[in-house]
Amino acid sequence: MSESVLTHYVCKIEGHGALKLNYKSGKAKLDINEGERLFEQLVLGRPFEDAPFITARICGICPVAHILSSIAALEDAFDVHVPNNIASLRKALYAGQIIQSHALHLFFLALPDYMNVANAVQLHHENPEIYKTAVSLKKLGDKLVEVIGGRAVHPVTPIVGGFTSVPTDKEIREMIASLETHMHMALAAVELFSGFKYPSMKRETEYLMMKEGRIISNRGLDTPLENYVYAFKESLREGTQTKFGTRDGHGFMIGALARLTLDHESLNPKATYALEKIWNKTLPTYNSFHNNVAQSIEIVNLIEVAISSLNDYLDDKNRVARVPFAVKAASGVGAVEAPRGTLYHAVKTDDKGNIVLYDIVTPTVQNLVNLEEDADFLMTEHADLAPEKLYKEVEMLIRAYDPCITCAVH
Amino acid sequence: MKPRIAIFDLTDCEGCELEFINLREKLTETLGQVDVANWRLGSTNTDSGPYDVTFIEGTPITEDDIATVKQARAVSRLVVSLGSCADLGGVQSWLGVSARKEGLKLVYGEKYKSSGMAPKPISYYIDVDIHLPGCPINPNELADLLGALLAGRMPTEARFPVCLECKARENECLLLAGQACLGPVTKGGCEAACPSKGLRCWGCFGALRGGNLKAMQKLLNEKFGKERTNQLLAIFYSQQDEYKELNLKTKGEK
Numbered sequence: 001m002s003e004s005v006l007t008h009y010v011c012k013i014e015g016h017g018a019l020k021l022n023y024k025s026g027k028a029k030l031d032i033n034e035g036e037r038l039f040e041q042l043v044l045g046r047p048f049e050d051a052p053f054i055t056a057r058i059c060g061i062c063p064v065a066h067i068l069s070s071i072a073a074l075e076d077a078f079d080v081h082v083p084n085n086i087a088s089l090r091k092a093l094y095a096g097q098i099i100q101s102h103a104l105h106l107f108f109l110a111l112p113d114y115m116n117v118a119n120a121v122q123l124h125h126e127n128p129e130i131y132k133t134a135v136s137l138k139k140l141g142d143k144l145v146e147v148i149g150g151r152a153v154h155p156v157t158p159i160v161g162g163f164t165s166v167p168t169d170k171e172i173r174e175m176i177a178s179l180e181t182h183m184h185m186a187l188a189a190v191e192l193f194s195g196f197k198y199p200s201m202k203r204e205t206e207y208l209m210m211k212e213g214r215i216i217s218n219r220g221l222d223t224p225l226e227n228y229v230y231a232f233k234e235s236l237r238e239g240t241q242t243k244f245g246t247r248d249g250h251g252f253m254i255g256a257l258a259r260l261t262l263d264h265e266s267l268n269p270k271a272t273y274a275l276e277k278i279w280n281k282t283l284p285t286y287n288s289f290h291n292n293v294a295q296s297i298e299i300v301n302l303i304e305v306a307i308s309s310l311n312d313y314l315d316d317k318n319r320v321a322r323v324p325f326a327v328k329a330a331s332g333v334g335a336v337e338a339p340r341g342t343l344y345h346a347v348k349t350d351d352k353g354n355i356v357l358y359d360i361v362t363p364t365v366q367n368l369v370n371l372e373e374d375a376d377f378l379m380t381e382h383a384d385l386a387p388e389k390l391y392k393e394v395e396m397l398i399r400a401y402d403p404c405i406t407c408a409v410h
Numbered sequence: 411m412k413p414r415i416a417i418f419d420l421t422d423c424e425g426c427e428l429e430f431i432n433l434r435e436k437l438t439e440t441l442g443q444v445d446v447a448n449w450r451l452g453s454t455n456t457d458s459g460p461y462d463v464t465f466i467e468g469t470p471i472t473e474d475d476i477a478t479v480k481q482a483r484a485v486s487r488l489v490v491s492l493g494s495c496a497d498l499g500g501v502q503s504w505l506g507v508s509a510r511k512e513g514l515k516l517v518y519g520e521k522y523k524s525s526g527m528a529p530k531p532i533s534y535y536i537d538v539d540i541h542l543p544g545c546p547i548n549p550n551e552l553a554d555l556l557g558a559l560l561a562g563r564m565p566t567e568a569r570f571p572v573c574l575e576c577k578a579r580e581n582e583c584l585l586l587a588g589q590a591c592l593g594p595v596t597k598g599g600c601e602a603a604c605p606s607k608g609l610r611c612w613g614c615f616g617a618l619r620g621g622n623l624k625a626m627q628k629l630l631n632e633k634f635g636k637e638r639t640n641q642l643l644a645i646f647y648s649q650q651d652e653y654k655e656l657n658l659k660t661k662g663e664k
């Protein structure tokens with residue numbers, strides 16, 4: 001170890017990776033160093049209801065995604081079909097998750113790169129207006145998760161079949177009002193992130209996402225999510241604790257930019273406006289730095305999704321907090337589009353509902369190879385930059401992906 | 411001169427240090443009064459010390475984790491164990507040594523070589539001055555702690571069970587309702603976050619010092635059987651003396 005362990009990891013990303021650039025060969029390497037927590041083993045032998053609670057602890061930034069993915073897998077196994085009002089509430093909770101995660105990433109982790117500040121406290125001094133937007137949008141996401149999930153980090157209410165408790169109508173109405181008053185800030189965020197000068201790059205790649213139970217891509221992939229193990233390959237490399245996802249030996253990209261590229265036609269009106277009038281770029285751009293802009297557009301879209309889902313919930317005359325179901329020996333697969341891309345949970349239970357097998361594939365595992373390919377591309381294309389500048393640019397690229405090494409090694 | 415603080419994360423979910431950012435308006439109020447000398451997740455500043463107060467989050471598993479804990483201790487006046495991973499070992503610590511080996515095989519295959527150590531609380535390696543447990547921590551407790559330290563006094567630790575805060579919020583008792591709620595023997599400070607929303611207490615603040623864990627174990631044994639009782643108690647308590655006194659075996663230990 002040449003440097004102090006207190007200072008040698010890439011800052012402002014979730015988890016521990018040390019960046020090593022070989023200027024001679026033009027290769028970049030993100031050395032991952034995270035302890036194995038073995039979540040897939042931790043839940044074995046435990047009753048099914050422990051899985052969402054325990055697997056949430058994989059990630060403090062996207063616990064809702066893990067909880068809902070785990071619940072989706074278990075509901076698939078036990079053939080649980082939740083009524084509309086529960087689905088609406090989950091949709092809104094989920095929107096809150098992505099808003100809080102994207103706001104955290106955009107303003108607290110990525111933005112300092114483009115505004116030339118060290119951290120949010122410095123941003124507060126130098127640009128209080130933007131800091132206010134940052135804090136307000138983060139708070140909006142937190143509040144939405146808190147109102148429905150009971151807590152901003154590691155929510156407590158979502159369970160298989162529904163919720164342990166649901167918010168009052170008054171709380172929901174206040175939440176809707178708050179979402180509406182934050183829309184202008186979300187649009188301002190799109191303006192801000194559209195206006196930054198991103199490093200130029202264009203490298204064609206395959207974008208994947210999950211839509212209505214199917215995994216799709218811009219290169220013709222279209223398969224049910226149960227087939228996720230065949231859609232891409234997860235492999236190990238010596239000396240790392242994470243796996244790496246590839247398709248036909250190459251990287252692929254998931255997350256906000258992939259979703260925007262593949263599915264911008266499903267955007268709500270204000271988000272469409274943000275994409276077409278504010279950002280005004282033709283998709284695909286094949287510039288991974290644009291993941292930042294895509295995240296800001298998703299915030300606008302998810303505010304719209306949350307408002308309509310909560311209104312649907314209020315309009316529903318036959319509301320229940322949860323539905324009964326019977327456990328059985330079965331297997332199930334669940335997935336959600338997490339902030340960073342498709343997150344898969346798969347489960348096998350015995351006839352008492354105890355877990356006998358569990359599998360988790362996180363978004364960052366799927367993004368890592370594409371990230372490396374992009375980094376190598378930058379090293380070659382921008383080889384004329386001073387080493388220090390190139391290093392900073394690769395670091396910015398890593399942050400644009402918003403990787404979660406914590407999730408990658410679970 | 412402003413007090414210098416550092417925040418380090420080891421192997422974990424990073425949800426507790428996120429609570430610093432979740433302080434939002436209070437973040438600038440409190441962090442504005444200190445010098446954030448080293449915080450990898452939140453800042454570009456990476457000053458290698460010395461620090462007045464160091465928050466350590468996460469469970470030491472990798473060699474670098476353990477080196478971080480030791481190096482940070484050496485240059486810090488006060489060390490705070492931030493969250494249950496640092497303070498108690500976290501959910502990952504309930505696997506015994508042989509179950510961990512099985513898990514490594516299951517997840518990574520036969521050939522995989524791990525250099526990771528069995529997950530322990532940071533107090534296994536270094537002295538800890540202030541304990542701030544929780545999975546996640548309660549942001550209000552964090553704000554209180556920062557306030558106390560800025561005022562030059564040590565923060566007070568909760569010496570009461572979750573039930574005290576739960577009763578104060580007039581919740582229906584989940585234990586009496588037949589659920590395996592660990593509120594009576596779990597350290598308070600969470601403001602009964604889970605039972606107030608209908609979820610039983612999982613014990614994430616750790617076993618209350620002086621709590622009657624034996625009686626709780628007996629009660630749970632009768633209702634849920636020995637295997638489940640051990641699962642319930644082990645998930646957060648497994649590295650604590652109170653738990654070890656029960657002479658239970660953690661998963662996979664002979």
